[in-house]
Amino acid sequence: MTTPPPWAAEGGQQTHAIAKNDDVVRARQLARTLAQESKLSLVDQTKFITAASELARNTMVYGGGGELRAGLVRRNGRLGVAAVFDDTGPGIADVDLAMTDGWTSGLGLGLGLSGARRLVDEFLLDTEPGRGTTVTIIKWAR
């Protein structure tokens, strides 16, 4: 089990189901609201929301749906925003391969996971074939 993000006391976390197409839009909106609250720069907000959008789509398309937990985080006095994407889908058998630019098991571009990792400060992938996949991302305010 991966360590949970250092959730900040203020704000609390929000949980959203990712089951339908418009849930990806909702996940994006939640990521936007939180990124603004955490005082990220505009470029960093855009990067975080884009990463969340990629991962929300992955959760739906590859994970068969799941859940998003998101909220503000704090570590050593620094404020940031975190999102945890959780599914109970097939899991990823070869993590190195899945993290390769351009590799896809479906019809995508193969940039979802590898691209999302480049856009955030912290990226944690916890997966096991048959158990599902959990991806945690954090972006810290500078």
Place this chain on the structure above:
Amino acid sequence: MSERVPVLRIGDILLVSIQVDLEDQTVMNLQEDLAEQIVSRSARGVVIDITAVEIVDSFVGRMLATIASISRLLDAETVVVGMRPAVAITLVELGLSLGGVRTALDLEKGLALLRRSVSRTDRR
């Protein structure tokens, strides 16, 4: 039922201005609508205005590249206008440089670009 993005016509150019947070299905519909309307309205150019778009992820980025390819096959040119600086930075970092897509900073420059290239093809 997912929404559809309106396609406007100015002369032989089709104009699409994306104003909402796009659902994946809406993106797919737009691709088909544009392909059909390029042919039915004999359009020579397509302008996609993304001034209001806050994020372009790999799905939407691929849509822009696909529309550019489809319209090329249908003898029309596509220009994407109004990309925000933060969106450009994020797209490149994501790994999507949209090599085959022509861009212009705003609608006026995009229309001028299309007019130039359409009149060039007509002279041939």
